[in-house]
Amino acid sequence: MPEIIKVRPTKIELIRLKRRLSMAQRVQKIVKDRLSILTMEFLETARDTVEAKRKLVDELSKLYKAISIAGGYHGYIAMEKELIATEADLKVTAGLRNIAGVRIPSFELIGNLPAEAWQAGGKPMRGYNLLDTSSWLDRAAQLSEECLKAIVELAELQRSFELLAKEINRTKRISNALEYTVIPGLQVTINYLNMKFEERDREEKARLKRVKVLVARG
């Protein structure tokens, strides 16, 4: 039950309360709109996160299988020796984007292989000797690149998911405060003041009638 705000029962206060109510309703409109957008984005992100996690797990299981096959074929020591030459720095573009006031990180993996490392046929030269290695190693290398992409994508989605959830909580609290405390409180007080004024009017009318009778008698 909303509480009546303690104000002096005057017309000026009633006008002020009405102004406050209209302001509170405007704030509520924005907050609600923002909440609906954030919720939509949150659901979308949640869906994408689940999908990205599933994809990553699939890719990783495929990668482990491919690495074990390649390791079994070449021997782990020989494979490690070949792979030392392939080490490259990971390049990720990191930035921010804004969704309804929430700053969300945005990551994008840039191809870590230099342009000249690509052959005419479109297949990348990964740095290891193609003569001494098999297609199993190619497959493992290709899968590991896909895994990296999936990890970066998941990192972005996971962080967005957390940030959006926090902001939804905060916005919901504001929205609930407005909906269940501020606005009903103002409405109840306005009603109370209106009733008080009506009561005063009735009293005034009764008094006037009484005075009229008294004047007529006198």
Next chain:
Amino acid sequence: MFKSLQDEARQSPYEKVLQECLRGELRVVNAGLPRSQKRLSDLLTEQYPHVICNDGGAHVFKKSELEYLASMIDIDEQEALPLPMLIELGANQAEAAIICEGKIEEKVISKALNMSVTCEQRRIRIYRPQLALLRRKFKTTTVYVFSPKIVA
């Protein structure tokens, strides 16, 4: 001006808090608006494609998304497409409007949503489910605008 000062003086602390809250919310939700839009062709040539936002921060575009957009339209159209596209949220909660300059946005949105859309009074009107679909495809190339009209 005198009248506005009088109004200001008459405001109670409670009203001021509400007014600040309204201003704050509008400021927060529109902080991510770009100061100016850039053309797709310009963004494609940048190493780190971005625009500067109202709050001074940078809004970074994903290259993959830009390339996807570029694949949808011709080269001369790329020079005319301003990015990020602005999605205006109006008084009607079930609808959103994409602010557009010409036919190119219409073409892009039509292709992305796989349905025909029309531009009326520089706005392409879409429904919320379509908005979700659009945002899924263009996460960094679209930005929400909370129009002051919705609070009027």
